[in-house]
Amino acid sequence: MALIQWGVDCYTGLPEVDRQHEELYALVNRLDAAKAGRGEMLGRVLDDLGDYVRDHFELEEKLMRDAGVDAAHQDEHLAAHAVFVERLGEFRRHSVAGSEAAADEVLAFLTGWLTQHIQWTDRKMAMEIHARMGTEAPHNMFAHF
Numbered sequence: 001m002a003l004i005q006w007g008v009d010c011y012t013g014l015p016e017v018d019r020q021h022e023e024l025y026a027l028v029n030r031l032d033a034a035k036a037g038r039g040e041m042l043g044r045v046l047d048d049l050g051d052y053v054r055d056h057f058e059l060e061e062k063l064m065r066d067a068g069v070d071a072a073h074q075d076e077h078l079a080a081h082a083v084f085v086e087r088l089g090e091f092r093r094h095s096v097a098g099s100e101a102a103a104d105e106v107l108a109f110l111t112g113w114l115t116q117h118i119q120w121t122d123r124k125m126a127m128e129i130h131a132r133m134g135t136e137a138p139h140n141m142f143a144h145f
């Protein structure tokens with residue numbers, strides 16, 4: 001069974017962002033599936049995740065700049081991304097020495113951070129981008145804000 005599941009509560013209405021979020025979830029699930037294997041394998045999945053996340057954050061940051069999202073909101077969002085990249089780097093350097101417990105710690109961080117970030121920070125970003133660009137957000141996507 002998948003560890004985390006992308007669903008409508010993650011929806012931003014920004015097609016490329018949504019596609020990449022789904023892919024990120026798939027990578028986390030891949031990491032979960034690889035955790036019982038050798039440390040080497042875990043390291044590879046973490047590297048893939050690190051590469052993917054860097055490209056993904058660049059996309060979001062470009063969308064915010066292009067839409068003229070409030071500078072303070074952009075700064076906050078960029079700071080959140082930087083914390084994540086830093087944390088992932090630490091895990092890559094120190095924690096993934098092949099133990100399943102270490103992998104569980106990484107997975108707990110990834111699932112917690114990504115879920116929270118996508119459902120709140122990215123969806124707020126999307127709401128502001130839609131408002132500024134005059135694009136349509138699906139009517140029920142921000143129901144829980």
Ligand SMILES: [Fe+2]
Pocket residue numbers: 060077081117121122
């Ligand atoms: Fe983000």
